[in-house]
Amino acid sequence: MSNDSQTASIIAAQPAISPLRTRSSVLAIVAVSILFTLVYNFAFFRNTLDQYPLNGDNAPFLLSLVVLLASVTALVFALILTKLTLKPVLMLIFPLAAGASYFMNNYNIVIDSVMIQNVLATDSRETTDLFSVELLAYIALLGVLPAVLIYKLNLRCHPFRIELVQRMKFVGALLVLIVANVVLMGGSYASFVREHKVLRYYANPLSFMYSAGRYVDEQLAGAASGPREVIGSDARIPASDHTRELLIMVVGEAARADHFSLNGYERETNPQLAKQDVVSYSNVYSCATSTALSLPCMFSQNGSEDFDVAEAKRQENLLDVLQHAGVNVLWRDNNSDSKGVAAGTEFQDFRSAEVNPVCDVECRDVGMLSGLEDYIASKPNGDIVIVLHQMGNHGPAYFKRYPQEYEVFTPVCETNQLEACSQQEIVNAYDNAVLYTDHFLASVIEFLKPYDDEFSTAMFYMADHGESLGEHGIYLHGLPYMIAPDSQKHVASVMWFGESFAQINKEGLRAREGAPFSHDNYFNTVLGMLEVESTVYDSSKDILQESSGLAGVAVR
Numbered sequence: 001m002s003n004d005s006q007t008a009s010i011i012a013a014q015p016a017i018s019p020l021r022t023r024s025s026v027l028a029i030v031a032v033s034i035l036f037t038l039v040y041n042f043a044f045f046r047n048t049l050d051q052y053p054l055n056g057d058n059a060p061f062l063l064s065l066v067v068l069l070a071s072v073t074a075l076v077f078a079l080i081l082t083k084l085t086l087k088p089v090l091m092l093i094f095p096l097a098a099g100a101s102y103f104m105n106n107y108n109i110v111i112d113s114v115m116i117q118n119v120l121a122t123d124s125r126e127t128t129d130l131f132s133v134e135l136l137a138y139i140a141l142l143g144v145l146p147a148v149l150i151y152k153l154n155l156r157c158h159p160f161r162i163e164l165v166q167r168m169k170f171v172g173a174l175l176v177l178i179v180a181n182v183v184l185m186g187g188s189y190a191s192f193v194r195e196h197k198v199l200r201y202y203a204n205p206l207s208f209m210y211s212a213g214r215y216v217d218e219q220l221a222g223a224a225s226g227p228r229e230v231i232g233s234d235a236r237i238p239a240s241d242h243t244r245e246l247l248i249m250v251v252g253e254a255a256r257a258d259h260f261s262l263n264g265y266e267r268e269t270n271p272q273l274a275k276q277d278v279v280s281y282s283n284v285y286s287c288a289t290s291t292a293l294s295l296p297c298m299f300s301q302n303g304s305e306d307f308d309v310a311e312a313k314r315q316e317n318l319l320d321v322l323q324h325a326g327v328n329v330l331w332r333d334n335n336s337d338s339k340g341v342a343a344g345t346e347f348q349d350f351r352s353a354e355v356n357p358v359c360d361v362e363c364r365d366v367g368m369l370s371g372l373e374d375y376i377a378s379k380p381n382g383d384i385v386i387v388l389h390q391m392g393n394h395g396p397a398y399f400k401r402y403p404q405e406y407e408v409f410t411p412v413c414e415t416n417q418l419e420a421c422s423q424q425e426i427v428n429a430y431d432n433a434v435l436y437t438d439h440f441l442a443s444v445i446e447f448l449k450p451y452d453d454e455f456s457t458a459m460f461y462m463a464d465h466g467e468s469l470g471e472h473g474i475y476l477h478g479l480p481y482m483i484a485p486d487s488q489k490h491v492a493s494v495m496w497f498g499e500s501f502a503q504i505n506k507e508g509l510r511a512r513e514g515a516p517f518s519h520d521n522y523f524n525t526v527l528g529m530l531e532v533e534s535t536v537y538d539s540s541k542d543i544l545q546e547s548s549g550l551a552g553v554a555v556r
């Protein structure tokens, strides 16, 4: 072996020698974050520029967005990359980011947890359909090449304490940078997050890292669930109950108690219900401020205190207890879905024109009543409970939530970009949607009336949460319960009973219209209405019991 080749092999064995010198982990994180932001986010910036064209007005925001994306990427890496994970994680993320970049650039797809599920479920024939020279070039240049470089680089973390202090300083600096950007461009970011929600799915690699985490989380939750815990298996209808009950439970969407004229709102938003013999509870509070939490909470036997949605989903709910007692239960949905509540219940999706006969710009809640007489006729025995999950006042496009003839309060906000409208225009559109819910609830009552000979009929309406309409600059709902304004928690609730509902003392109910109730009362009130006997029934939480409300049901 010659001297020359000996020298060469010594150099090759010492990768620490320049140009691949030792680099600190923080420097590496800064470098890869800038690299990801500038090279792997073509789709993110292309879609952003569609919404925010590059001009004098948008330039500061776009510049801020570049800095913010790099800072957030660096922040995530600074928090997850340790001495042990630094190299392997980066070597894994580069090829994945390269693939994600290719598909987002070429197909404009986004990679959410459903997409990850789809990719993992794809068979080899489908995969080959997607392969191209360009994809291989992406993987090679943007995936394998950086991964090899990372492998070769002598990236080093300091001893634990020094590294920790350095990381804390770094994270602190990033947080300052992030907060400064958000504060300086607050208005632009508010609309970016609210109206262009989809854009953030293009952030590479943050978006697929988040989606992968969600996917794993969903799989673990699914694997852990198994069959749900049975509750109320002893439920039964006593032999003394000779009449069949027919109850329609309407689950409302984003309906505020203080926008119902039945509760004293100065605008007449309940003209049709006002003509019906209804009881309107004006002091009802929701369990949560979003559909995804409120629905499982309403139907759960567990109270709102320390409510845990995962735990609730592992357990049977009100609808299952009713079925243990032999009640026929049907869920019709014109919203999103039942959020897991109808897991053990017959479910019908009413959001398409194939099923719902009343659709214009969207399918209307009233359409959920169609064909219901056939369902009732098909159940010759036992009580019947039908849940109708409304589209109701789903925001921000309130102006789409009602047919033209319900546009009574004008002018209305005709965009989902709420900050472009005056608060009055937003309230007008919202109140028109309440008018339409008023019509829907009155239609439910009219539907029930002919059944009064055959059944004890009743309607029980309760909204899932409230809504902010621009008060103090807050819109929509979903704020954490502790800090959410009253408007997001104070919900509308209305009951109606047919003449044959013998056990009801309507005067007694009216006396408690203003009593403090909450979603905590829902479970037991429905069991009480159906006269279900079970160890899970707690009469002290049943709104129909004389002692309820006056006894001070806990309201958070």
Ligand SMILES: [Zn+2]
Pocket: 253, 254, 290, 291, 292, 464, 465
């Ligand atoms: Zn909702």
